[in-house]
Amino acid sequence: MLIKENRYYLVTLCEILLTIAQQKIGVRESGSLFRASAIDIESESIDYGPHSGNFLSLLTLVGNHDEVIARRIRHGPGNAKYTHHFVQNALLYIMADEVKNKIFEEMQAAEYFAILADETKDLSKKEQLSIAVRYLYDGNIHEEFLCIEELETLDAEGLSSKIINVMKDKVNFQNCIGQACDGASVVSGKHAGVNAIIKDRVAPLANYIHCFNHRLNLVLVDVATSIQCSPELDYSDALELLEVLQERLNVCITDTTMQNLWSQAANVCHDLGMHDLEESCDMQRETERRPQRAKQFPSYLKNFIVDCPVQSEKL
Numbered sequence: 001m002l003i004k005e006n007r008y009y010l011v012t013l014c015e016i017l018l019t020i021a022q023q024k025i026g027v028r029e030s031g032s033l034f035r036a037s038a039i040d041i042e043s044e045s046i047d048y049g050p051h052s053g054n055f056l057s058l059l060t061l062v063g064n065h066d067e068v069i070a071r072r073i074r075h076g077p078g079n080a081k082y083t084h085h086f087v088q089n090a091l092l093y094i095m096a097d098e099v100k101n102k103i104f105e106e107m108q109a110a111e112y113f114a115i116l117a118d119e120t121k122d123l124s125k126k127e128q129l130s131i132a133v134r135y136l137y138d139g140n141i142h143e144e145f146l147c148i149e150e151l152e153t154l155d156a157e158g159l160s161s162k163i164i165n166v167m168k169d170k171v172n173f174q175n176c177i178g179q180a181c182d183g184a185s186v187v188s189g190k191h192a193g194v195n196a197i198i199k200d201r202v203a204p205l206a207n208y209i210h211c212f213n214h215r216l217n218l219v220l221v222d223v224a225t226s227i228q229c230s231p232e233l234d235y236s237d238a239l240e241l242l243e244v245l246q247e248r249l250n251v252c253i254t255d256t257t258m259q260n261l262w263s264q265a266a267n268v269c270h271d272l273g274m275h276d277l278e279e280s281c282d283m284q285r286e287t288e289r290r291p292q293r294a295k296q297f298p299s300y301l302k303n304f305i306v307d308c309p310v311q312s313e314k315l
Helices: 002-023 031-036 053-063 067-075 085-110 156-167 194-201 212-229 235-252 255-272 275-288
Strands: 113-121 127-137 140-150 176-181 207-210
Touching: 002 053, 002 067, 002 085, 053 067, 085 127, 085 140, 113 156, 127 156, 140 156, 156 194, 176 194, 207 212, 255 275
Parallel strands: 113 176, 176 207
Antiparallel strands: 113 127, 127 140
């Protein structure tokens, strides 16, 4: 019975932390304000005070309606209540590892995948590298976030090592067929960039792709800057340009366009001997022909339609 209650209590803590993470809200209490407030866990209604934070507040709510949780909060061993922020972090890391392991399992089943990575600074000016992966699984395109890694160095060696270490021994890098990053030379360099290091060391088929979101952003920034520097133009021209771009993109989103894109993708897969992916592309092409799908557009292709070869003349 005691083991069962311990497991029940720990599962409840994990569910509370998972809810907080899914809602993207803060976890912990308000520091000194919480330490200075009165805490009452002995009375009929458990109360950690007004500055207890989301985790303890939700634990209080559950405890006031669940006798097992309430008994553990009131009478459980002081070193086994698992409410300290160190334990909260440990539980979050464990759950994060479980999510990543599930993603790695899907990647292995999908066989082929691509890497997406980007570097940025957080509020404390620490350099961080966000890593995601893209793969076809169960007939659907998945684009999954893996992790954010703090960077010690910003050279190609440091960046590539972080990317490789995150997935080392988890997936077969020989099946990595693409890497999408920004256009910085430290990444895109074909001789000593991240692009070259990853291809030389672990993934010879991982062709470098300049991230389409970055490319579109660079175009819009350059256009806006050019308009700002031109005395004869004003910002209304930039807005008009954006409206024209949006209109043109909407023109591209047609059944015929998508059927052609999937047909081209199937041909590429056929040439590379990727017959499973070729079959999936053919199935998706047939799906686009259905009348009820005429107004729908796969969200995972929205970032790539700008470079659609079929509609390049219209753009």
